[in-house]
Every structure is written in C-alpha cells, then in structure tokens.
Amino acid sequence: MSRTLTDIGAEAAGCTRCRLAEGRTQVVFGVGNPDADVLFIGEAPGFHEDKQGEPFVGAAGQLLTKVLGDVLGLDRGDVYICNVLKCRPPGNRDPQEDEIESCTPWLVEQISSIQPRVIVTLGNFATKFVLQTQQGITRMRGRAYPWHGRTVIPTFHPAAILRGGGEKSRQFGELREDFELVRDTLAAMDPAPGSAPAPAWSPAPAPSPAPVQAPEPPPVRVPDADVAPVPEEQLELF
Numbered sequence: 001m002s003r004t005l006t007d008i009g010a011e012a013a014g015c016t017r018c019r020l021a022e023g024r025t026q027v028v029f030g031v032g033n034p035d036a037d038v039l040f041i042g043e044a045p046g047f048h049e050d051k052q053g054e055p056f057v058g059a060a061g062q063l064l065t066k067v068l069g070d071v072l073g074l075d076r077g078d079v080y081i082c083n084v085l086k087c088r089p090p091g092n093r094d095p096q097e098d099e100i101e102s103c104t105p106w107l108v109e110q111i112s113s114i115q116p117r118v119i120v121t122l123g124n125f126a127t128k129f130v131l132q133t134q135q136g137i138t139r140m141r142g143r144a145y146p147w148h149g150r151t152v153i154p155t156f157h158p159a160a161i162l163r164g165g166g167e168k169s170r171q172f173g174e175l176r177e178d179f180e181l182v183r184d185t186l187a188a189m190d191p192a193p194g195s196a197p198a199p200a201w202s203p204a205p206a207p208s209p210a211p212v213q214a215p216e217p218p219p220v221r222v223p224d225a226d227v228a229p230v231p232e233e234q235l236e237l238f
C-alpha cells in the first residue's frame with residue numbers, strides 16, 4: 001500500500017539529507033488538503049515559516065489567502081501549499097544546487113501522493129525549477145503549461161508583490177489574472193479524472209515547455225497616477 005502524505009511528512013520531519021538540517025527550527029513540509037486539485041509551490045521557508053512549521057504565513061501568506069478566497073472561492077484548507085525546499089536556508093539565501101537535489105524527492109512524493117490537477121508555481125525560483133526553464137517569471141506568467149499530465153500556471157511570489165507596492169501595484173492585478181486562469185482551467189477540466197495517476201515526474205532538464213494556449217495580447221492598462229509598476233528585477237528575486 002502506498003504511503004499517505006502524513007506518512008511522508010512524518011519521515012521528512014527527521015530529514016538530514018542536506019546541510020539545511022543543521023540550522024532549521026523544523027522541517028516545513030506543507031499544509032492543506034492531501035487530495036487537493038491545486039498545489040502551490042514556493043521557494044523555501046522564511047523566518048516565520050521556520051518558526052511556525054507552516055509555509056506562507058505572515059503578510060505574504062495573507063495575500064495568498066486573500067486572492068485564493070477572492071478569485072477561486074477557496075481557503076487554504078482546500079488547496080495544498082508547500083515549497084521546493086523544506087528547510088530554511090540561513091539568512092534566506094538562495095537555495096544551493098545540492099540542497100535542491102537532496103530535497104527534490106520529497107516534492108516528487110508530495111506530487112505523486114496529492115495528484116493535483118493544477119500546479120501554481122509562486123515566483124521565479126519555483127517556476128524555473130518545475131518547468132526547467134531559464135525564462136524569468138515576468139515572461140512565464142499569464143499562461144498555462146502542460147506538464148506530465150497536469151497543468152502548471154506560474155505567477156508572482158506574493159512576497160515580491162508586497163515588496164513592490166502590494167495591492168496597489170500593477171503586478172497585483174496580474175497575480176489576480178493568473179488566479180483567474182487557474183479558476184478557468186479547473187472549470188474547463190473534466191470531472192475527477194479517476195484513479196489513474198498522471199505520469200511520474202523527475203526534474204531532469206527538458207526543453208522549455210510550450211504553453212497550452214496562445215497568450216492573449218496583454219491588456220493595455222492606464223496606470224493610476226500613484227501606482228508604479230514593480231521593477232522587473234524585484235519580481236525576479238523570488
């Protein structure tokens with residue numbers, strides 16, 4: 001019998017596969033519905049996540065929760081939320097290659113267990129990792145990508161939105177548009193796909209995926225006088 005998500009999380013709680021085990025308070029495995037249709041993947045736990053043992057807490061988590069409710073009509077318990085890395089890198093530095101390699105099996109097991117229909121990658125790092133692309137989030141967002149029998153929809157990391165002006169920023173509107181794409185993608189899918197699992201995934205290098213749908217031309221927006229766009233380099237930080 002295959003292991004449940006709880007079993008996998010219990011095993012991960014004692015993981016010492018990489019150096020991040022030394023500085024963490026606890027493993028931040030993930031939270032939410034083990035049978036969720038939508039899986040959100042971020043980069044790595046931050047200070048508060050490390051302390052509380054839950055991904056996306058604090059202001060960035062609140063923003064995620066708000067858009068989730070406003071656009072999808074869901075709360076955190078309806079979806080599953082995790083990160084590529086399960087332990088906090090010291091000082092929130094970038095994850096290193098060997099840490100990613102060590103931690104990836106946990107994410108693979110999570111995806112295999114949850115069998116989400118849509119995966120939302122939050123930010124630059126998770127998007128590049130999952131889709132194996134060098135393209136930044138500002139180019140990748142706004143589209144849906146076929147991925148091992150599922151659909152991946154990249155969007156900005158909520159922390160990047162907060163640092164760049166929050167709900168007044170143009171990018172917050174784009175974040176909402178991406179969530180609308182998630183909603184519409186789910187609505188267009190057949191009812192529950194049954195028990196046949198989607199093909200397994202491993203993060204081997206692959207050519208950049210083609211989007212499912214041709215992107216609409218970006219809407220012409222007239223920015224509010226007091227609303228400045230978030231600088232692109234800021235959004236690429238996460």
Ligand code: SF4
Nearest residue numbers: 015018086087102103
């Ligand atoms: S980051 Fe991942 S691989 Fe490294 S110790 Fe934590 S759970 Fe294990």
